[in-house]
Amino acid sequence: MRYRPMSARSAPVLVLTFLSLLQPAQMVKHDNFKTCSQSGFCKRNRALADRAQAAGASWIAPYELDEKTLELRDGVLTGKIWKTEAGGIELPLQVSLLENGVARVTIDEAQRRSGDIILRHDSKARKERYNEAEKWALVGGHKYQKTATMETKEGVTTIAYGPNNYEARITHKPFSVQFLNKGEVYVVFNDRNLMNVEHWRPKIEKVEGEEPTEDEETYWEETFGGNTDSKPRGPESVALDITFPGYDHVYGIPEHATSLSLRETRGGEGNYNEPYRLYNSDVFEYETDSPMTLYGSIPFMQAQKKGSTVGVFWLSAAETWVDVIKTKQNPHALTTEKASTQTHWISESGLLDVFVLPGPDATWVYRQYGELTGFTTLPALFSIAYHQCRWNYISQDDVKDVDRKFDKFDIPYDVIWLDIEYTDGKKYFTWDPLTFNNPESMQKTLAKRDRKLVAIIDPHIKNDGNYAVNKEMVEKGFGVKDKGAEKVYEGWCWPGSSHWVDCFNPAAVDWWKSLFKFDKFIGSTPNLWIWNDMNEPSVFNGPETTMPKDNIHHGNWEHRDVHNINGMSFHNATYEGLKVRLGNGKERRPFVLTRSFFAGSQRSAAMWTGDNQADWPHLQQAFPMLLANGIAGFPFAGADVGGFFGNPSKELLTRWYQAGAFYPFFRGHAHIDAKRREPYLAGEPYVSIIRDAIRLRYSLLPAWYTAFHRASWEGMPILRPHFVMFPEDEAGFAIDDQFFLGDTGLLAKPVVKESATETTVYFPDKQVYYDYFDFTTYRRKGHHQVPATLEKIPLFMRGGHIIPRKDRPRRSSGLMKYDPYTLVIPLSSEGVAGGVLYVDDGETYAHQSGAYIHRAFMFNIGDNTLRSGNLHPDPAKAVAYNKDMRSVRVERMIIVGVGKEWATKKEVEVKQGSKTWKAKIVYTEGKEGKANTAVVKDPKVSITKDWSVSFA
């Protein structure tokens, strides 16, 4: 029978066809996330800014400083600001002048401070404005400028402080503050009179027929995407405009998928229409070139003009929006025509609390910021090597197979990762009894080659009565509560119905820490480290994929107040748990990767840029994001190599490895639906090129580790943008696709575009630059076309540096411990060079008691001698460590850019201690634009000792 009744059969078929036609969306779902106009307080404050601009000079700001109340004591000024509305609202002011030149301005609300308000809906939330952000973000121990002086004249109070003639000029009516350094204004608060502290007020029901004002419409309950926020305290936002007069570039406020130099946000060609948003969120399939919020936030911004860098740090954990506009006028300086940058900071709740960092250059700004929020913790060495991840390695055999394959293809790696599928039903601290029934043996196998395992542990705890962790958490009240403040909050995440641990509760933190003990986390070994994901927190069925803002945390703070700190509170707790696991002071530096972060996260975690996509725009986007993170004090950052969603072409994968070799955190990762893409699967020539890229990372690990060390005590970023290295060179201020690696003088511009055979690199000064691989020499400042075929990473050595590296690729970084060093010495145009090396055991805290090597290498043209000098301030404390390391030598010195006269040198004289000997030197003439080189063969000098090599 050929007959087929059409309609009867085809209807179900039609449905199935529809199913297959529904393509997964390749774009972020904008509808899931608020725009400014959908976020009541942002809308209100932007409207205020518009009204102010429209009113021009007639705009009257309602904030007045009460002169009589001013008092300066021990570097802290206190007083009262009156908001001249609603019969006068008292806003306590505090201006603290820190010893390092940082000024802090804090504005509170008196009525709320005293608890004299009524909350709606019988809310149990705290009545004060949230004042504990500093507990989480700041490191404390700050000293004040006790010698600060105050003078009030004609409605202006001037505070002078610090050795650099810092001044804060406070205008009383309307309230505004100018910050000056040597008489020059660098930051102005309330320059445009957009300051706004929404005071508490009772809700007054409108009589019939009376329409609420536009502002009032968003004062109370707000509904978005089917979720209603009860807002028991009504409107409570704080906002302030901050102007950087004469500064035409601003950077920072990560995390956004945007350019390093921030663009304007109030429309116009090439500008955004939305403010930069900071509200930690799990943004599915996020897009590039967008001011949308992402997983983490650091409300720290730097402003740059020729020769000066300053910063502001807006301490709020609440949802925050930042508008940026630039103006050509500069009313504060007569001599310059430079553009000024005007910013507008808007937070939903909490104190108005801002720090001003005077710089005056990037080095100082990073030090000042680090002194506030802490410096990057010095990571374990393995954690800056290569990590291999996938959602998911599906069994312990799979893990062992990948491990073996890396060795069989001679590709180094240090860490293999387990995503959520290793657990028993998404219950953290358990292992799938079928696929991972012997996790210890798996970890032991990895440990044989000094490799590690990282497993994921998220903050959502499966709502399962038989799950001990959940039971204990709920019974002890350690979970986040719903708006009633009594019941534990229930939402959805990977395990389905879940609860969330509340790490704002110190008792919950202690409990969480205890879960990592080896007798609690059965199957874990000292070789296991942790990945904290989904800690924004991500709640699949919550508003904007996160928690309701009226949820209640420990201390009865609303989630609204603490949201942006939530992720950090969690990874901090994990870090503490891992740190004390071994007990008896056998502490080792933990490794924790976090997706969500805040100012201060650098003290305990590394971050990655979340769920990117396997396409060229995302590869391109990664460096600007990592640079932004680096200058915001959190340099231990990376992006998923290969791109998380989708399948990269082999070319894209290869280029991504070349780029990833320059990510401070270097991890390949892939989505569960993506094809396998471990580097050995790519086929030739890709495998060899990827191997070369990973080997390059391993050989430069001494330089990377030295850069991390400097970040850990001075805050200098690992990847340094041009504006940091060449603050006088305005042409470099917006560059974010090339950068310097630490103090090495290595300038990298990994290729991020498809089918490239060459690229344009910018050399920012007249110094000589050498191609890292073939020593091609570039001597002109400006843009150069350079080769960039697939196997080539555009990487250059700036003349005048000394780069320490190790040329013996091993299976993992730990196995390189005793390998000899190679010193690469690209001479400057003047014939000199210098560099630094920091070495320690790479895993314990022994370096804090002095067990480390810190050396300076100098090549001096005067006597043609290379010297190693000790930078250790207390060498006696390093004796034992040096003994362990004394056999580690420098096996090779490659001097790049030597003169022709070196051709005749056959031997050099080596001095170490009281002994002298000779070593061979081999000269090679550079042809076709390449530099001449001279290689010292095995000078037999120790890395732990002072020595000199004379080329005279």
Place this chain on the structure above:
Amino acid sequence: MQRGSILLLLSSASIATASSTPRGVSPEDAKLYAPTSEKTFSCLTNPHVIIPYENVNDDYCDCPDGSDEPGTSACSHLPHKFLAIRGFYCKNEKHAPAFLPLGRVNDGICDYEICCDGSDEWAGVGGVKCENKCGEIGKAAGKLAAERERLRNEGVKKKEELLDRAKIMRVELEGNVKTTRVKIEALGEKVKWLEVQLRETEEKERLKMVKQPKKGSKLGVLVSLARERMQELKSSLEKVRGDRDSARSKLEKAEGILKALKEGYNPNFNDEGVKTARDLENLLGEDEIDWEGFTEADGVAEQSIRTWVHDKLADFRQMLVENGLLADNSQGGVPESRALSSARQALQTGKTEESDTKSHLEALLADLSYPYGHDDVFRPLKGECISSQFGEYTYEYCFLGTAYQKSLKDSSSVSLGEYSRIEEDKSINDASVRGIFESGWEEAHDEGLSGISLIHENGQQCWNGPKRSVKVDLYCSAVDELRSVKEEEKCVYRFEVGTAAVCGGEHGHGGNVEENVRDEL
């Protein structure tokens, strides 16, 4: 080994004594490392680079091909394509000598799986001491090797048995083909004869009918034929209705699953499938399937069947008229004679038997040319099943049949694909696939893959993915076994299956499969 042959070409005149062989050099390469009278050493593949002999193994890499440092890791940074030496030679007395990759020399790890004598850690880096374990490892390896040899031999024997069975099966099959062909021939004759009988009977009847025309009887036959036809159509209609009902209930079930998924399953945004389900829910919600319309459409269907049946009957009648079987003016006729109808029936039966036998032959021929591998080696295996547990599943594999994945958690069973063809990949054991370095002795014990794979396709559709499929890579084994299962990418599986069918021959290959592949094409 390519490198080995390069080394042999570069044989040197002088003969080295064992004592002067530098560390890490094999006895067969020792002559390449004999010092010249000038006490120099020429890099093996870059002979223009000449270094003092004392620089051999001085832990500094002089040669661009790494040949001056066979006993250290100094040249381990060189790209593999430049290296002239295979690695660090471990003597491994009491076991088999082997080459360790240079980067593993003096890294603080005793690489016993390649260097059982521990000679790779001669420098004692970080205080490491590697005792010689070749005694026990050699013993264990010897045992494994013997076992492997035994299994191989057994496998080869088994394969011969398989081939014998295959041969017998083929002979039987071919015999069957032959007898079937004969039978068809006979049936053809029989049908011819019956046709003649029918014609003769018809002739007789016509003569009768000329005398006594009874057109009505012809019509009677036709009516009964038409009735039969009508019945056939009716039952088809019934079947169509049944199909519709079962499709509807299937759809309802699918809808239920999706709904349950939407409500009950984790609305995980990272799962495209769940997103799709959510979207489908919208689809169903906004654009509900119109069951009323469906029923109406069903009415239309019935209507169209009626029309079609009517048309077909009309055509049928027309055809009969045109062939003179039916008078144009249909009037009543006489019933057909018994003799005629029995002749007609006999012919019909004969024809049916003939066509049945022909299709039987086709089936036999198809089986003969089915891709059972060289010499039909897989034919006896067809229908045999093996299973193994990996992770949370038991995998069942039926040779040249279907592969299944059965969950240990909810005992659901999913088809991973049905057999479609044989493939051969000669590069399966190449370095680009297996890895550029040699395996450790334990791993090397695993029987290597034969390069012959059985491809299985069209398994159950994956949630938001392709239809499941399995590539079954075969290796020689005396017993049928499933040794590993990997999901290489979403819903694309790879099994390693041991069978005697690929034992013997070069690299344990089961022989040339090209023929079969061609057959299949």
